[in-house]
Amino acid sequence: EDQVTQSPEALRLQEGESSSLNCSYTVSGLRGLFWYRQDPGKGPEFLFTLYSAGEEKEKERLKATLTKKESFLHITAPKPEDSATYLCAVILSTGTASKLTFGTGTRLQVTL
Amino acid sequence: ETGVTQTPRHLVMGMTNKKSLKCEQHLGHNAMYWYKQSAKKPLELMFVYNFKEQTENNSVPSRFSPECPNSSHLFLHLHTLQPEDSALYLCASSQDGTGAIEQYFGPGTRLTVT
Numbered sequence: 001e002d003q004v005t006q007s008p009e010a011l012r013l014q015e016g017e018s019s020s021l022n023c024s025y026t027v028s029g030l031r032g033l034f035w036y037r038q039d040p041g042k043g044p045e046f047l048f049t050l051y052s053a054g055e056e057k058e059k060e061r062l063k064a065t066l067t068k069k070e071s072f073l074h075i076t077a078p079k080p081e082d083s084a085t086y087l088c089a090v091i092l093s094t095g096t097a098s099k100l101t102f103g104t105g106t107r108l109q110v111t112l
Numbered sequence: 113e114t115g116v117t118q119t120p121r122h123l124v125m126g127m128t129n130k131k132s133l134k135c136e137q138h139l140g141h142n143a144m145y146w147y148k149q150s151a152k153k154p155l156e157l158m159f160v161y162n163f164k165e166q167t168e169n170n171s172v173p174s175r176f177s178p179e180c181p182n183s184s185h186l187f188l189h190l191h192t193l194q195p196e197d198s199a200l201y202l203c204a205s206s207q208d209g210t211g212a213i214e215q216y217f218g219p220g221t222r223l224t225v226t
Binding site: 004031032034036041042043044045046049087089091094098099100101102103104 | 118153216
């Protein structure tokens with residue numbers, strides 16, 4: 001059975017304290033991975049797509065990396081506005097199409 | 113209006129009521145989705161429409177009935193719901209329905225079934 005696990009479940013950082021969020025998966029037919037950010041009371045906001053092992057994407061203080069078994073979302077010198085839940089979604093091949101399997105998210109809180 | 117909009121944002125309904133959720137996308141996309149998000153659970157895909165045709169029904173109970181009159185609008189008709197159906201219902205759209213490209217989400221409808 002395909003499984004996507006995000007860790008930690010919750011993370012509290014001080015402003016400027018860099019850290020990484022993990023998305024690990026046990027799946028067959030991996031085609032890629034999405035990272036999303038979700039603020040309370042809102043829908044997920046697209047951040048990155050990664051398709052190949054070794055690929056990296058950056059946006060402001062965020063950097064996403066991908067291996068065959070896991071992805072990391074690195075947050076450098078976070079600010080309070082980075083507080084949100086970060087979701088990963090694995091793209092799985094189902095023959096001619098694909099399906100997404102989401103993780104349960106990491107809830108990040110950045111304090112002053 | 114930009115992006116993906118959903119109405120209403122909050123809905124409280126009794127188990128015998130009938131209501132509908134509405135989603136509209138202004139991105140020119142061809143695929144639309146309904147998801148259910150419950151606390152501590154991953155997003156659950158419910159339905160997929162690609163060029164107005166339903167391409168996926170993820171074993172969703174018949175008390176949820178989707179409708180897609182065109183590529184920009186998606187409805188979810190609700191009737192005789194159960195308390196366990198209380199959740200955040202999210203609509204999303206993408207350029208195509210292959211599942212391999214990013215989806216853009218609306219703000220969701222917070223549904224409470226009493």
